[in-house]
Amino acid sequence: MKKAKRKATNSFFPIKAEKLKQTLEDQFENSTDLSFSIFEHSGQKLAVFYLSYQVNSERIENMLLKTLLDSQKEWTVETILNEVPLNTGQKMDKLEELLTNLINGHVFVYVEGEKQVVSYLMLNIEQRSLTKAETESVVIGPQVAFTESLVTNLNILRWRMRSPDLVFEKIMLGKRTPKEARLIYLKSVANETDVNTMRQRLQDLEVDEVEDANVLMQYVEDSSLTIFPQFYSTELPDRASYAINKGRIGVIVENSPAAILAPTTFFSFFESTEDLYMRWNAGSFLRILRFISMFISVMLTPMYVASVTFHYELIPTQLLISIGQSRANVPFPPIFEALLLELLIELLREAGARLPTKVGQTIGIVGGVVVGTAAVQAGITSNILIIFITISALASFTAPSYLMGTSIRVLRFPMIILAGILGIMGIVFGISFLIIHLLRLTSLGRPYLTPIYPFRMVDLNKVLIRFPQQFQGKRFLSFRPKDRVRFNKKKAHEKKDIDE
Amino acid sequence: MRLKRLFFLCITLCLLTSCVDSTQLEKLGIIHTRGVDISEEKPSELETTLIIFQFNAQTDMVSKTLSGTGHTIKEAREQANNKSSFALTPGQIRLELYGKEIAQKGIINYLNTLTRDAKVSDTMLLAISDTTAKEILQVGQSDTTMDIGQFLHGLIRQEGLEDSIPEVALHDFTHIYFDVGQDPFLPVITMDDDAPQLAALGIFRGDKYVGDITLDEALLLNMTQKHVGFAPLELEIPRAPLEKYLGDTEPIDPDSENMYVRIGIKGETTSKLTDPEQLGFRSKVDIDVDLHEASEEVVIKDEKVAKVIEEELGKAIKKKYETLFKKVQELNADPIGYGRLYRIKNNNKLTTEEWREKFPEITVDFQVDVNLVHFGTIQ
Numbered sequence: 001m002k003k004a005k006r007k008a009t010n011s012f013f014p015i016k017a018e019k020l021k022q023t024l025e026d027q028f029e030n031s032t033d034l035s036f037s038i039f040e041h042s043g044q045k046l047a048v049f050y051l052s053y054q055v056n057s058e059r060i061e062n063m064l065l066k067t068l069l070d071s072q073k074e075w076t077v078e079t080i081l082n083e084v085p086l087n088t089g090q091k092m093d094k095l096e097e098l099l100t101n102l103i104n105g106h107v108f109v110y111v112e113g114e115k116q117v118v119s120y121l122m123l124n125i126e127q128r129s130l131t132k133a134e135t136e137s138v139v140i141g142p143q144v145a146f147t148e149s150l151v152t153n154l155n156i157l158r159w160r161m162r163s164p165d166l167v168f169e170k171i172m173l174g175k176r177t178p179k180e181a182r183l184i185y186l187k188s189v190a191n192e193t194d195v196n197t198m199r200q201r202l203q204d205l206e207v208d209e210v211e212d213a214n215v216l217m218q219y220v221e222d223s224s225l226t227i228f229p230q231f232y233s234t235e236l237p238d239r240a241s242y243a244i245n246k247g248r249i250g251v252i253v254e255n256s257p258a259a260i261l262a263p264t265t266f267f268s269f270f271e272s273t274e275d276l277y278m279r280w281n282a283g284s285f286l287r288i289l290r291f292i293s294m295f296i297s298v299m300l301t302p303m304y305v306a307s308v309t310f311h312y313e314l315i316p317t318q319l320l321i322s323i324g325q326s327r328a329n330v331p332f333p334p335i336f337e338a339l340l341l342e343l344l345i346e347l348l349r350e351a352g353a354r355l356p357t358k359v360g361q362t363i364g365i366v367g368g369v370v371v372g373t374a375a376v377q378a379g380i381t382s383n384i385l386i387i388f389i390t391i392s393a394l395a396s397f398t399a400p401s402y403l404m405g406t407s408i409r410v411l412r413f414p415m416i417i418l419a420g421i422l423g424i425m426g427i428v429f430g431i432s433f434l435i436i437h438l439l440r441l442t443s444l445g446r447p448y449l450t451p452i453y454p455f456r457m458v459d460l461n462k463v464l465i466r467f468p469q470q471f472q473g474k475r476f477l478s479f480r481p482k483d484r485v486r487f488n489k490k491k492a493h494e495k496k497d498i499d500e
Numbered sequence: 501m502r503l504k505r506l507f508f509l510c511i512t513l514c515l516l517t518s519c520v521d522s523t524q525l526e527k528l529g530i531i532h533t534r535g536v537d538i539s540e541e542k543p544s545e546l547e548t549t550l551i552i553f554q555f556n557a558q559t560d561m562v563s564k565t566l567s568g569t570g571h572t573i574k575e576a577r578e579q580a581n582n583k584s585s586f587a588l589t590p591g592q593i594r595l596e597l598y599g600k601e602i603a604q605k606g607i608i609n610y611l612n613t614l615t616r617d618a619k620v621s622d623t624m625l626l627a628i629s630d631t632t633a634k635e636i637l638q639v640g641q642s643d644t645t646m647d648i649g650q651f652l653h654g655l656i657r658q659e660g661l662e663d664s665i666p667e668v669a670l671h672d673f674t675h676i677y678f679d680v681g682q683d684p685f686l687p688v689i690t691m692d693d694d695a696p697q698l699a700a701l702g703i704f705r706g707d708k709y710v711g712d713i714t715l716d717e718a719l720l721l722n723m724t725q726k727h728v729g730f731a732p733l734e735l736e737i738p739r740a741p742l743e744k745y746l747g748d749t750e751p752i753d754p755d756s757e758n759m760y761v762r763i764g765i766k767g768e769t770t771s772k773l774t775d776p777e778q779l780g781f782r783s784k785v786d787i788d789v790d791l792h793e794a795s796e797e798v799v800i801k802d803e804k805v806a807k808v809i810e811e812e813l814g815k816a817i818k819k820k821y822e823t824l825f826k827k828v829q830e831l832n833a834d835p836i837g838y839g840r841l842y843r844i845k846n847n848n849k850l851t852t853e854e855w856r857e858k859f860p861e862i863t864v865d866f867q868v869d870v871n872l873v874h875f876g877t878i879q
Binding site: 225308309310312313315317320321323324325327328329330333334379421422423425 | 503520521522523524525526528530532553555556557560562589591592594619620621650
């Protein structure tokens with residue numbers, strides 16, 4: 001036994017300092033970023049090496065080198081660990097371990113002749129500071145967004161939820177370029193089956209690299225063929241902590257400013273945290289507005305195409321006259337006219353998203369005003385359709401989740417084609433297809449359309465209409481949280497005002 | 501595998517449906533109003549006058565008048581279509597107007613195609629002209645600045661909304677027609693000084709136009725059909741009982757023994773078969789009345805005045821009902837629907853012919869209960 005251990009340690013260390021330098025330089029292909037210096041100190045040779053861009057060189061000079069070189073002691077592994085005023089000291093003796101840590105920002109000190117090497121973590125990560133949320137901007141409520149740094153994100157979440165129940169489970173993802181991810185949930189609340197499912201999906205993932213949380217989401221979703229996202233990806237810490245508090249599971253990934261929330265219902269893509277911060281009636285109004293806009297966004301243009309192409313008898317007489325007059329100049333059938341304009345709107349949106357902010361605004365004006373007016377005057381399209389298309393484009397942008405908004409915009413195109421070919425029948429066919437599809441979807445094994453189907457009365461007060469806070473004492477029961485009750489309704493409402 | 505099957509299903513669906521006939525708006529001549537007459541040149545044929553909407557880039561004129569003849573309505577439409585570059589379609593038809601002559605011969609044949617066509621709205625209106633439909637539509641079209649079809653539709657619709665005349669939509673007419681024991685009615689449009697206007701309510705015996713009742717009587721008829729809500733009516737009542745409550749304003753005609761009041765009526769008339777043997781009916785008129793205006797100032801200080809007014813109004817309304825009843829009994833047409841009440845009591849055994857024989861014999865006792873609720877309402 002002792003012999004075996006000796007053999008293992010003998011395999012690499014002890015080693016001559018020059019030899020070590022040679023080995024490492026071979027590994028890094030003579031990279032100039034590897035800083036390897038050898039100090040002669042009290043007859044000992046001390047080798048200090050690190051990757052220069054990964055570490056904080058000021059700290060190395062002040063804390064490590066100063067201590068090591070100022071003292072007249074003889075250094076061993078133990079004395080270095082004991083006397084250098086840094087608390088991340090580690091001993092290691094294997095070359096592979098050494099290389100991994102070297103990449104991850106460790107600084108190594110090797111005393112020639114010793115069997116182990118001492119390392120200190122002095123990682124220096126370049127990161128941006130906290131900023132306001134861009135894709136999910138809110139008017140009231142916390143503005144801060146997640147950043148690309150996992151540590152910062154964990155820090156923000158812990159700051160929002162100071163509960164010992166909160167678990168950050170570490171899971172490494174990606175085989176070639178491993179990346180750290182954290183599974184986040186409240187131990188006493190989250191459903192264990194859900195946590196296990198998620199953990200298993202993450203651990204079983206066999207990919208060489210996970211690019212981003214949004215990519216991870218697509219790897220671990222229930223169905224990857226559908227157009228609808230089944231997990232919510234958010235950049236708002238308050239949204240993430242709200243969901244986790246209610247018993248959902250969060251996943252954050254290093255290098256990604258998005259947190260994945262699961263399980264998720266279809267309806268939660270139309271909920272904004274703002275609904276909570278507003279008074280319940282205003283919040284409910286906005287939420288209903290968003291549901292209606294989703295409907296409008298999918299249905300308005302197809303309905304126009306269907307009724308103008310096939311069902312003129314459905315249009316009220318007065319409207320018929322104005323539609324007819326504006327259609328009279330247009331040389332295309334309604335379906336082409338609609339597809340053309342929808343395409344134009346998507347072009348504008350895409351161009352606006354790609355261009356720098358200042359130019360983006362100009363594109364909006366050029367596209368909206370100039371092209372729109374010119375198209376009507378040139379007789380390529382009718383102005384009534386321009387109104388419809390603009391309304392449905394606006395409506396699609398009300399979805400708080402950008403992913404869902406995009407899905408809905410894409411859905412319009414097959415619907416328009418169906419309406420143009422089969423009229424109302426086509427629309428009915430399309431809608432039925434969508435409903436059946438939505439009914440079959442699951443999110444982490446939980447039905448996607450709950451609480452409408454399967455129907456759960458108690459959960460409705462959080463979905464379609466947001467009831468006043470004192471009625472929200474129960475968690476979202478469709479997801480079967482371990483702890484169902486948030487607070488006692490009666491106690492929450494008790495008033496202990498002193499009447500004067 | 502499932503994907504393959506789904507793909508296959510979608511392909512078959514697309515291929516098997518083939519192409520649905522498209523009816524693109526701008527390629528259609530959309531018939532809005534249709535007038536039906538007996539052709540003057542060829543008495544065996546129908547002549548239809550169509551007001552259509554057509555959308556043309558060259559002109560702002562949306563509505564156009566076309567006419568065509570044929571033995572059937574559809575043939576006449578086809579004939580008219582030969583004069584237009586647009587495909588004439590009846591899906592948006594809102595009003596069908598019948599000439600007096602054709603209405604007197606019966607119109608149910610022409611309604612047949614309208615009721616069966618799913619594209620035609622059941623709430624479209626029917627009306628008759630006191631001359632020919634062609635005259636009203638053509639003269640009206642050239643004279644009024646507005647489109648005559650929409651004008652007439654609005655005119656009848658407005659009166660219907662005010663409850664001044666009963667509902668005269670297509671489904672109301674056919675419903676009443678096929679109901680044994682009641683006869684339908686339609687508004688009569690007349691031409692006065694080259695402007696079309698609502699003249700009276702035409703009473704039908706079966707599907708044949710037989711006579712008119714006045715618009716005031718139309719309101720009373722409407723009350724037997726449904727609950728009306730404050731429909732306006734002007735009544736003539738004697739001055740004498742109210743003499744001491746009148747203010748000292750000078751009436752327009754001091755010699756007249758009557759004065760006029762305009763009221764709003766809310767309520768309904770419910771009828772009941774009281775004597776099946778002698779065919780005795782009782783119609784109970786139960787109404788709330790708003791007093792809008794009087795031709796002379798009435799000083800209302802206490803309930804006594806209200807009592808007097810209620811009594812006088814009741815007498816006037818009763819008289820009007822009796823005139824109306826006498827009129828329809830002479831026409832041997834039963835728009836109020838006493839026959840239906842009789843049929844219900846009689847185990848549903850009644851044919852139209854039997855009721856034609858019995859209807860002139862029936863007696864109706866009108867009981868009017870007026871309740872004056874507001875006065876001085878501004879309307």
